[in-house]
Amino acid sequence: MAALEISVDDLQLGMYVSQLDRPWLGTPYLLEGVMIQSQEDIDQLAQLCQTVFVDETTIPASFKPKRIILVKASSHTPEVLTSKKTASDQITPGELEKIERTPFHGNQRYTDIHPVDRELPVARQALEVSISMLEEIHGHIEHGVKLDYRHAKEVVESLRESVVRNPDALLLLSRLRKTRHELYEKSVRSSVYLLALGRHLGLPREELSALGMGGLLMDVGQAQLPVEIQKKTGKLSTAEHEIFKRHVAYGETSVATTLDISEAVLAIVAQHHERENGSGYPRGLFANQLHPYARMAAVIDSYESLIEPARDMPAFRPFEALRELQTNSRGGLNSTLVEQFCQFIGVFPIGSLVELNTGEVAIVLAHNRTQRFRPKIMVILDAKKKPHESPRQLDLRLSETSVTGIEYEIKRDLALGAFGIDVSRYYLG
Structure with missing residues (x-):
């Protein structure tokens, strides 16, 4: 997922924030991305950081940032510049992608090729x-x-x-x-x-x-x-x-x-x-x-x-x-x-166990890149913690509901082996 670093002041409704200029840990979002759905979302981010990385697929074609992010070559420390700076002082959004943010980063960009x-x-x-x-x-x-x-x-x-x-x-x-x-x-x-x-x-x-x-x-x-x-x-x-x-x-x-x-x-x-x-x-x-x-x-x-x-x-x-x-x-x-x-x-790593708001227990099968709190799961235990005869797969991004009409959500993560679960039983062979 390609992302563009912009100032928090330039955020607009419908943008998806995939990364902050600080760790997700210690924020109200834990490790999750943020879909900008209201001005309150922008205000909360403004209290936490100065710049964010936005999924390019959620940026309107007409988007023109009021501020450009300049990265000092000597320290890699972001500096926010207003658009009143001269053109020679500014870095275009496309050029930002070429800048390494840490000594560990490479320049290769990968996207999921297969589901x-x-x-x-x-x-x-x-x-x-x-x-x-x-x-x-x-x-x-x-x-x-x-x-x-x-x-x-x-x-x-x-x-x-x-x-x-x-x-x-x-x-x-x-x-x-x-x-x-x-x-x-x-x-x-x-x-x-x-x-x-x-x-x-x-x-x-x-x-x-x-x-x-x-x-x-x-x-x-x-x-x-x-x-x-x-x-x-x-x-x-x-x-x-x-x-x-x-x-x-x-x-x-x-x-x-x-x-x-x-x-x-x-x-x-x-x-x-x-x-x-x-x-x-x-x-x-x-x-x-x-x-x-x-x-x-x-x-x-x-x-x-x-x-x-x-x-x-x-x-x-x-x-x-x-x-x-x-x-x-x-x-x-x-x-x-x-x-x-x-x-x-992510908060819910692939292969980990989670308990749902219905009381059921599931294995996390795959991440949804833009909604990491809503992964794809396999429900293996019912609300009484008894094995389902036919484990079923759900994509929580699709707002799927239980037989009682409750929209599925993850309540908490579980330790490996919780409720006596042997994950090897569910090896997808």
Whole structure:
């Protein structure tokens, strides 16, 4: 969805605000976009920020901004200029799209090519092949055999292309797909999250490939930990945690010796547990010593550990996890990347569980890009929390109603496994 940055003073009825000049977290809108339906909407935004990004498809052809946004090259800090400035001082709306807003942004623009339903079969095949490749990688590492990197690259590219066409399909399947090996599941989810974040940031395809490969491999060293550590349920002791931290070094060594890998991928494997304030491991590196993609991986790894924790630890609800990420961004995680991750993952992430205002429970299947509080869902439990015999799909954007005439709305998000739900039952096979 292409967007144009304009002053809040230039907002008009019917425009859709997709991004603010500040994080959505901490605003009345949470992570949601805003459809301008009244002057009150504009007044409220004016109290929160100076500029906003508006979906270009909602901007009238006759729109002429009274103010132009100028971005200072030295600081990337937006400055609002009145139209009384000379033409040489002004930047046209078209030129604004060429300006990088953060050091992590690329210049590539992606739009959804396929609807989720069409992409699901292709995404499912890519997912299955990636899990098979992980089994192959672990086998090669165990026996010290060099892996055919061309094959690994082809597998990652199949994941990449699915995410480019529509990230929702793989985001959904990677959450619902369950295998006998938890480490493989987490690795695939990490890869998909990194690919989707890179797409959101507008990175070119070759960079997406590095992110996808890094996500698949960043925890490969865990397979070399003692079996009692791998299989332990419950919290690790201090001594056990020190042993667990060795998986980073194991993974770095294994990947470097068995794969013809790029520097960026190796950095993800070696640095995804490092933190910007030097509190991470294994080397205690600081922000300026970290590869940008490792900083992205740190955000993904932290989110994963909150919503799907290991060793039977309690899981955070998705929104609670986003709040926790925001707290961690004050020192450990990069605040810009946390904000961007929150923007693309949304209040109700793909594959998460939600309770409706009817009391029913549903799985989020896909986002509606312009109305993120109204996703596509599959209703799986009735109001008494009993399984529906025939789960049905709804698009909340269409204002669908229940049998009693109530318009469906999401009441709250739920932790994974709420009400004893096994999401693997609803893997769309």
